[in-house]
Amino acid sequence: MIPELGYGATVAAFVLALWGAVAAAMSARTGRAALLRSGERAAVGAWALITACIALMLYAFLTFDFSVHYVAINTNRGTPFYYRITALWGALEGSIILWSWMLSIYTLIVVIQYRRRQAELYPWVLSVMLGILAFFLLVMTIPAPPFERLTPIPADGRGLNPLLQDSGMITHPIALYLGFTGFTVPFAFAIAALIVGRTGEEWITITRRWTIIAWYFLALGLLIGGWWSYHVLGWGGYWAWDPVENAAFMPFLTATAFLHSVMVQERRRMLKLWNLSLIILTFGLTIFGTFLTRSGIIGSVHSFTQGSIGVFFLAFLALVLLGSFSLLASRVERLRAEGVLDSVVSRESAFLLNNLFLVAAAFTVFFGTVFPLISEAVRGVKISVGAPFFNLVNIPVFLALLFLMGVGPLIAWRRASAENLKRNFLKPVLAGIITGIIAQATLRLFGMGNVLVVTVMALVVFVAGTIALDYFRAVRARRRSGDGWLAATWNLLLRQNRRYGGFIVHLGILVIALGVAGSQAWSVQKEVTLDKGQSTELAGYQVRFDGLSASEESNHGKVTGAFTVTNGRAGTHMLYPAKKFYPQEQTPIAAVDYRLGFFEDIYLVLGDFASDGSHATVKLQVNRMVSWLWLGGVVLTLGAALAILPDARRPA
Numbered sequence: 001m002i003p004e005l006g007y008g009a010t011v012a013a014f015v016l017a018l019w020g021a022v023a024a025a026m027s028a029r030t031g032r033a034a035l036l037r038s039g040e041r042a043a044v045g046a047w048a049l050i051t052a053c054i055a056l057m058l059y060a061f062l063t064f065d066f067s068v069h070y071v072a073i074n075t076n077r078g079t080p081f082y083y084r085i086t087a088l089w090g091a092l093e094g095s096i097i098l099w100s101w102m103l104s105i106y107t108l109i110v111v112i113q114y115r116r117r118q119a120e121l122y123p124w125v126l127s128v129m130l131g132i133l134a135f136f137l138l139v140m141t142i143p144a145p146p147f148e149r150l151t152p153i154p155a156d157g158r159g160l161n162p163l164l165q166d167s168g169m170i171t172h173p174i175a176l177y178l179g180f181t182g183f184t185v186p187f188a189f190a191i192a193a194l195i196v197g198r199t200g201e202e203w204i205t206i207t208r209r210w211t212i213i214a215w216y217f218l219a220l221g222l223l224i225g226g227w228w229s230y231h232v233l234g235w236g237g238y239w240a241w242d243p244v245e246n247a248a249f250m251p252f253l254t255a256t257a258f259l260h261s262v263m264v265q266e267r268r269r270m271l272k273l274w275n276l277s278l279i280i281l282t283f284g285l286t287i288f289g290t291f292l293t294r295s296g297i298i299g300s301v302h303s304f305t306q307g308s309i310g311v312f313f314l315a316f317l318a319l320v321l322l323g324s325f326s327l328l329a330s331r332v333e334r335l336r337a338e339g340v341l342d343s344v345v346s347r348e349s350a351f352l353l354n355n356l357f358l359v360a361a362a363f364t365v366f367f368g369t370v371f372p373l374i375s376e377a378v379r380g381v382k383i384s385v386g387a388p389f390f391n392l393v394n395i396p397v398f399l400a401l402l403f404l405m406g407v408g409p410l411i412a413w414r415r416a417s418a419e420n421l422k423r424n425f426l427k428p429v430l431a432g433i434i435t436g437i438i439a440q441a442t443l444r445l446f447g448m449g450n451v452l453v454v455t456v457m458a459l460v461v462f463v464a465g466t467i468a469l470d471y472f473r474a475v476r477a478r479r480r481s482g483d484g485w486l487a488a489t490w491n492l493l494l495r496q497n498r499r500y501g502g503f504i505v506h507l508g509i510l511v512i513a514l515g516v517a518g519s520q521a522w523s524v525q526k527e528v529t530l531d532k533g534q535s536t537e538l539a540g541y542q543v544r545f546d547g548l549s550a551s552e553e554s555n556h557g558k559v560t561g562a563f564t565v566t567n568g569r570a571g572t573h574m575l576y577p578a579k580k581f582y583p584q585e586q587t588p589i590a591a592v593d594y595r596l597g598f599f600e601d602i603y604l605v606l607g608d609f610a611s612d613g614s615h616a617t618v619k620l621q622v623n624r625m626v627s628w629l630w631l632g633g634v635v636l637t638l639g640a641a642l643a644i645l646p647d648a649r650r651p652a
Contacts, residue, residue: 002056002059002060002065002067002068002147003067003068003147003148003149004147004149005056005147006053006056006057006060006068006146006147007141007145007147009049009050009052009053009056010049010053010137010140010141010145010146010147011141012045012049013045013046013049013050013053013100013137014134014137014138014140014141016042016043016045016046016049017042017043017046017130017131017133017134017137018130018131018134019038019039019042020038020039020040020041020042020043020046020126020127020130021039021126021127021128021130021131021133021134022127023035023036023038023039023042024036024039024040024123024124024126024127024130025123025124025127027039027123028123028124028127028195028196036123036126039123039126039127039130040111040115040126042130043104043107043108043111043126043129043130044108044111046104046107046130046133046137047101047104047105047107047108050097050100050101050104050137051101051104053097053101053140053146053147054088054097054098054101056147057070057071057088057094057097057146057147058085058088061074061075061084061085061087061088062081062084062085064077064157066150066153066154066155066156066157067149067150067151067153068146068147068148068149068150069148069149069150070091070093070094070146070147070148071157072150072153072154072157072158073091073157073158074087074090074091074094074157074158074159074160075087075157075159075160076156076157076158076159076555076584077156077157078159078553078554078555078556079157079159079160079165079554079555080165080554080555083160083164083165083169086164086169086170087160087164089169089173089177090160090161090164090169091161092144092294092309093140093144093145093146093148094146095173095177095294096136096139096140096144096146096294096309097140097146098173098174098177099136099177099180099181099290100133100136100137100140102177102178102181103129103132103133103136103181103184104133106129106181106182106184106185107126107129107130107133110125110126110129110185110188111126118206120196120198121189121192121193121196121198121202121203121206122192124188124191124192124195124196125185125188125189125191125192128184128187128188128191128192129184129185129188132184132188135312135316138312139309139312139313142312143309143312144309158584159555159582159583159584162556162580162582162585162589163232163233163589166228166232168224168225168227168228168232171224172221172224172225172228173221175217175218175220175221175224176217176218176221176222176225176248177221178213178214178217178221179214179215179216179217179218179219179220179221179248179251179252180214180218180248180251180286180289180290181214181286182210182213182214182217182218183211183214183251183255183279183282183283183286184283185207185210185214186203186207186210186211186214186279187279187280187282187283189203189206189207190203190207190276190279190280191324191327193276194276194324194327194328194330194331195327197331197334199272199276199331199334199335200272201265201266201269204262204265204266204275205266208262209644211255211258211259211262211279212259212640212643212644213640213644214255215252215255215256215259215640216636216637216640216644218248218251218252218255219252219633219636219640220633220637221248222245222248222249222252223629223630223633223636225245225248226238226239226629227629227630230626231592231594232592234590234591234592234605236523236525236592236603236605236619236621236623238519238626238629239516240387241365241368241385241386241387241390241391243292243369244292244293246365246366246368246369247285247288247289247290247292247293247369248289249365250285250288250289250362250365250366250369251282251283251285251286251289253358253359253361253362253365254278254281254282254285254358254359254362255278255282256358257278257354257355257358257359257362258275258278258279258282260351260354260355260358260408261274261275261278261351261352261355262275263351264347264348264351264352267413268338268339268348268413268414269337269338269339270337270338270339270340270341270348271337271352272335272336272337273328273332273335273337274355276328276335277325277328278355278359280320280321280324280325280328283320284317284320284321284324285362287313287316287317287320288313288317290313291309291310291313291314291317292369294309294313295309295310295313342414342415343414343415343416345411345415345416345421346411346412346413346414346415346416347408347409347411347412347413347416348413348414350404350407350408350411351408353400353404354401354404354405354408357397357400357401357404358401360397361394361397361398361401364390364393364394364397365390365394368385368389368390368393369385371383371385372384372385395452398513399455399456399459402456402459402460402463402510402513403459403462403463405463405506405509405510406425406428406459406462406463406465406466406467407425407466409466409467409470409499409502409503409506410424410425410466410469410470411424411425424466424469425466427465427469428461428462428463428465428466428469429462431461431462431465432458432459432461432462432465433458435457435458435461436454436455436457436458439453439454439457439458440454448521448522450517450521450522452517452520452521453517453518453521453522456513456514456517457514457517459513460510460513460514463506463510464507464510467503467506467507470503471489471492471500471503474492474496475488475489475492478491478492493642494645497642497643497645498643500642501639501640501641501642501643501644501645502639502643503639504635504636504638504639504642505635505636505639505640505643506639507635507639508632508633508634508635508636508637508638508639509632509636510632511628511631511632511635512628512629512632512633512636513632514625514628515625515626515627515628515629515631515632516629517625518624518625518628519623519624519625519626519628519629521624522624522625523621523622523623523624523626524538524539524621524622525538525619525620525621525622526538526619526620527607527617527618527619527620528617528618528620529608529615529616529617529618530543530544530545530615530616530617530618531545531614531615532545532546532547532613532614532615533545533546536620538620538622539600539622540567540568540569540622541565541566541567541602541620541622542565542566542567543563543564543565543566543604543618543620544563544564544566545561545562545563545615545616545618546562546563546564547561547562547613548560548561548562548609548613548616549562553580555582555583556580556581556582556583557580557581558578558579558580558581558591559578559579559581559606559609560576560577560578560606561576561577561578561604561606561609561616561618562574562576563575563576563577563604563618565595565602565604567602570595570597573595575593575594575595575602575604576593577590577591577592577593577604577605577606577618578590578591578593578606579591579606579609590605590606591606592604592605596627597627598627599624599625599627600622600623600624600625601621601622601623601626601627602620602621602622603620603621603622603623604618604619604620604621605618605619605621606618607619
């Protein structure tokens with residue numbers, strides 16, 4: 001019964017979303033309010049039906065209803081309760097339900113928030129969002145139906161991919177999808193603005209918080225994905241330029257460019273065409289990312305599913321890009337800049353350079369990701385592009401972006417004078433240079449010299465110096481009215497939350513940059529086979545193999561190694577890396593164990609072992625500064641939260 005109910009709800013939701021899109025567009029054309037109300041009711045109905053689909057699928061998972069094909073291939077009777085819930089979005093069909101549900105929620109919020117505002121834009125916004133929702137419901141109806149019936153009904157299911165049986169399965173996909181679907185809102189407002197010809201700053205002002213929220217969730221999803229990769233996949237790294245990682249990284253880059261360039265439009269009435277192009281491109285990349293992730297067209301450690309939805313997504317992507325850029329071309333006369341670039345030494349130039357570097361990075365990531373497809377199409381041979389290519393191209397770009405992160409917020413608009421440059425940048429530049437010299441000498445003394453790390457440290461100090469300089473000047477100005485330091489800081493953060501929220505986000509990026517540079521330069525590893533009771537040493541850590549133990553879990557067997565880790569600075573600890581043996585998997589899955597530290601982590605991966613427990617092979621890693629990535633994510637979260645607060649700026 002669940003398959004029939006679920007499929008019926010899917011078809012009904014598709015019909016409602018399609019009708020809602022048409023009704024809202026007709027209302028915009030004719031001005032008939034009844035059609036708009038009908039479109040709104042269709043949006044509410046579609047949300048209710050997709051929520052019902054979610055509830056039905058959850059019920060099927062929790063009750064082991066293997067008459068649903070999707071349930072049978074993604075769970076079995078041994079799957080723990082927790083993973084029976086997360087399995088809902090563990091593969092293609094379920095993830096499309098999740099995407100549709102989140103998009104329906106965003107649509108519902110737009111209806112609630114704007115039904116009595118933005119009378120000219122709102123009907124078109126609703127039409128665009130429901131049109132996109134209708135596409136995803138069409139995918140759920142034809143190429144990837146989640147409620148497909150399975151006959152005969154098996155006694156047990158195949159089980160969830162072991163790599164997905166992790167707590168990150170809740171946070172990582174949820175955050176990524178909130179980011180992906182969130183960009184639908186600014187995209188819909190941009191298209192509505194183009195249709196009605198209101199191509200000024202209004203749509204940017206309306207969607208600023210929506211864009212920051214979507215950007216933040218995408219950044220959070222990337223960081224959680226890095227943490228997942230670090231503690232689940234067993235290779236000790238957090239980023240590998242994997243195609244699916246890249247799929248989420250590309251819209252993040254273009255969205256970051258958009259967040260910076262809209263400030264130029266707001267202040268100088270420039271870059272109108274560019275900003276519209278960026279938000280169209282960002283939305284297009286979210287669709288492309290979904291196609292890349294779910295079509296299985298490119299091999300990836302994250303490609304857990306393959307399906308026949310590729311042609312649907314490619315057709316939809318072509319429709320979105322052709323339609324959007326055609327509309328953009330039709331309005332090009334209205335998009336001429338009202339301001340001009342007065343000088344290359346100005347904030348406009350800094351933001352423009354920032355945009356060019358970000359888009360260049362997105363393009364190189366895109367090229368490296370799709371190159372295997374191009375190679376296969378042209379030469380018949382699929383050639384993978386690895387980390388050396390991405391690092392070679394992108395490291396200089398990211399260093400330049402770090403530098404511009406310090407320049408952009410403080411350099412003057414229109415034309416920076418020599419006095420402006422000296423006043424704002426002399427001290428931070430000197431601090432950065434001195435830091436670089438001291439760091440180089442110190443690291444060389446300890447045999448740890450690394451040009452990249454020293455460069456990053458110098459840039460980080462330079463950027464942090466510009467932020468500190470701006471902060472102290474602003475607080476000092478407020479203290480003249482009698483406020484103490486804490487009160488002045490509090491008032492500053494509340495009244496200029498957008499500016500200082502951005503600064504705190506930048507500080508988070510700086511911490512992450514240090515973590516990336518340090519971990520790449522100074523992490524060490526070795527692989528060794530130890531007899532029981534034998535020890536080995538790595539970077540000041542003594543690791544002793546104490547033995548093996550076997551256990552049976554609900555849906556797999558496990559062999560666990562016991563290792564005593566001793567370090568003069570951190571004392572003695574026990575670590576228990578393991579191998580999990582799932583009946584449905586041909587090879588065992590590593591379960592790493594680690595001890596996190598502020599400056600370094602000790603990380604153990606169990607390899608081969610003797611069945612009698614007499615010896616085992618273990619990979620030891622001392623990963624430096626990886627924790628700084630997670631710390632940077634916390635700082636970035638605080639900054640994003642501050643930036644989306646209502647703008648309470650008042651004259652200082």
